[in-house]
Amino acid sequence: MKKLLFVSFLFCLFSSSAQYWENDxxxxxxxxxxxxxxxxxxxxxxxxxxxxxxxFGLGPLVGYKITENLSAGINSTIRYSVNGNNNRxxxxxxxxPFARCVFSPVLLHGELEMMNHPETSAFSTAKRRFxxxxxxxxxxxxxxxDNYMYxxxxxxxxxxxxxxxxxxxxxxxxxxxxxxxxxxxxx
Amino acid sequence: xxxxxxxxxxxxxxxNDCEHPExxxxxxxxxxxxxxxFIRKFKADENTLxxxxxxxxxxxxxxxxxxxxxxxxxxDDRQQDINDYVNYLDALAEKIKAEFPDTELHCxxxxxxxxxxxxxxxxxxxxxxxxxxxxxxxxxxxxxxxLDKFNKISCNLVYxxxxxxxxxxxxxxxIAKFDNSGIKFDVRAxxxxxxxxxxxxxxxxxxxxNQMN
Numbered sequence: 436m437k438k439l440l441f442v443s444f445l446f447c448l449f450s451s452s453a454q455y456w457e458n459d460x461x462x463x464x465x466x467x468x469x470x471x472x473x474x475x476x477x478x479x480x481x482x483x484x485x486x487x488x489x490x491f492g493l494g495p496l497v498g499y500k501i502t503e504n505l506s507a508g509i510n511s512t513i514r515y516s517v518n519g520n521n522n523r524x525x526x527x528x529x530x531x532p533f534a535r536c537v538f539s540p541v542l543l544h545g546e547l548e549m550m551n552h553p554e555t556s557a558f559s560t561a562k563r564r565f566x567x568x569x570x571x572x573x574x575x576x577x578x579x580x581d582n583y584m585y586x587x588x589x590x591x592x593x594x595x596x597x598x599x600x601x602x603x604x605x606x607x608x609x610x611x612x613x614x615x616x617x618x619x620x621x622x
Numbered sequence: 623x624x625x626x627x628x629x630x631x632x633x634x635x636x637x638n639d640c641e642h643p644e645x646x647x648x649x650x651x652x653x654x655x656x657x658x659x660f661i662r663k664f665k666a667d668e669n670t671l672x673x674x675x676x677x678x679x680x681x682x683x684x685x686x687x688x689x690x691x692x693x694x695x696x697x698d699d700r701q702q703d704i705n706d707y708v709n710y711l712d713a714l715a716e717k718i719k720a721e722f723p724d725t726e727l728h729c730x731x732x733x734x735x736x737x738x739x740x741x742x743x744x745x746x747x748x749x750x751x752x753x754x755x756x757x758x759x760x761x762x763x764x765x766x767x768x769l770d771k772f773n774k775i776s777c778n779l780v781y782x783x784x785x786x787x788x789x790x791x792x793x794x795x796x797i798a799k800f801d802n803s804g805i806k807f808d809v810r811a812x813x814x815x816x817x818x819x820x821x822x823x824x825x826x827x828x829x830x831x832n833q834m835n
Contacts, residue, residue: 520814557812558825596665596824608662608820 472622473500475581479616481512487519488602492527494616498535503580507534510546516553516599525563527552527599533570537580544572544587552599568600569593572614581620588613626702633710635675636661643671645726645751645831646718648711650675650742652733652758654683654691660732663818666827671722675714677738678707694738707738708746715748730754732818733787737761743775744768752776752830755807756823757785757816759796772805776834779807780826785816 478495492514500506512529529550536543548568554561574587591598591610598610605611636657647670651660657674664672677692695703715727727750731739736758743753744764752775779800781793788796800807812822 520819522813556819556821556825557814558810558822558829594665596820598821601820608659 468500468622472620474498474621475500475506475508475618476621477616477618479614481514483603486602488517490514490516490527494614496533496616496618498533498618500620504538505534505536507532509533510548512548512550516602518553518555518602520602521555521557523553523555523557525553529568531568537576537583539580539583540575540577542572542574542576542585542587544570544574544589546570546572546589550599555597555599555601564597566595566597566599567593568595568598574614576618581622582618584615584617586613586615624699633676633678633714635673635714637674638664638666638670638672640668640671642669643722643725644669645728646671646673646722647827648673648675648715648727648729648739650694650729650731650735650738651677651692652735653693655732656689656691663820663823664730664827665820665824667831670827670831671718671725673714673718675711677734678703678710694734704741704745708742711738711742712746712748715746726751728752728754730756731758732756733758733816740764743771750775752778752834754778754780754826754830756780756818757782757787759788760799762799769803769805776830777805777807778830779809780812781809782812782814782816784814787816 475498476496478493481490481492481494483490492512494510494512496508496510498506498508510531510533512527514527516527517524527550529548531546531548533544533546548570549565550568551563551565554564569592570589571592572587572589574585576583576585578584589612591600594610600612603612605613634657638661647666649661649664649672651657651674657676661672661674666672677694679693680690681693683689683691694707719727727748729739729742729748729750731737736755739753740755740761741764742748743750745768755778757780783790797807797809
């Protein structure tokens with residue numbers, strides 16, 4: 436059911452943007468903005484220490500504005516985690532596509548992420564593993580729709596038991612996390 | 623003079639979303655936990671129906687309002703509470719078995735739920751295929767005749783090395799107690815504290831199912 440909701444959301448996001456692209460012949464972005472001006476970069480810095488667990492890292496992203504409000508791109512994560520609960524530490528690498536809608540100040544965000552990270556279970560003999568996440572987020576921005584700072588609550592529809600995000604869920608065993616970052620337009 | 627009266631009442635239980643279960647796992651929470659939140663710790667394969675029954679007694683964890691937790695029993699009128707929860711768990715298992723007749727039944731008890739699960743197996747009609755005591759103790763007061771039931775199924779003990787409620791020495795005594803009772807438990811140790819971590823449970827459960835198949 437949760438997977439269905441997530442897929443429906445992504446489908447709606449992309450189909451509405453495609454429709455917008457087809458129908459809105461007066462769209463400024465379609466007629467005037469060259470490729471480079473539609474690109475933006477950004478990201479977040481991760482720092483967390485609690486519950487016998489800590490990490491630091493970066494989450495750079497690059498996006499492309501399909502319309503004034505809708506964009507898509509690639510998000511990534513690189514960070515180092517120290518887990519005192521199972522005595523396993525190491526680098527975590529993640530990447531995946533995202534789509535986001537900005538209707539200032541509201542930000543809607545959907546993202547698929549695959550992360551390679553140290554094994555999270557003390558019972559497992561594997562050292563590292565891949566874990567998927569399917570995020571749906573709601574937040575707000577400060578700034579204009581080209582350059583802004585964002586604050587986002589993201590819910591993971593997969594909630595894999597091995598998710599490395601589990602250590603900093605906002606509520607115990609409920610797959611909700613908080614994220615803040617910036618976006619800078621290259622145009 | 624203390625007396626009891628029997629009445630009809632209802633009890634709650636929570637479950638995951640599993641349409642065609644091959645097996646059912648009853649997860650019994652610890653003292654002061656709530657089954658709605660406790661069940662979130664258990665992510666299993668798509669063929670496992672997870673049932674989290676609620677302990678018989680609800681109470682406010684602090685003062686007279688706020689968060690609510692549950693317990694299976696206290697020291698007061700304990701034998702009656704034990705009878706009540708054994709009957710309740712038997713009735714629940716019967717209902718689930720009627721709904722899904724071809725499923726195997728398993729039980730995992732955490733903390734106080736571990737003693738509850740052991741008593742259910744010993745005193746009830748649960749027909750379990752496996753019992754797991756996770757960071758919990760085996761009750762010392764079970765009738766000897768019921769101990770045979772434990773050797774007919776897969777019995778497992780998972781303990782935490784930094785458990786706030788039991789140090790390793792106490793756990794070793796517990797394991798010795800199993801040996802003295804002639805009950806074979808498969809024992810596993812975790813590096814963490816008094817908790818069920820979903821990632822540990824998932825790996826444990828997958829291993830257990832594979833072993834039994």
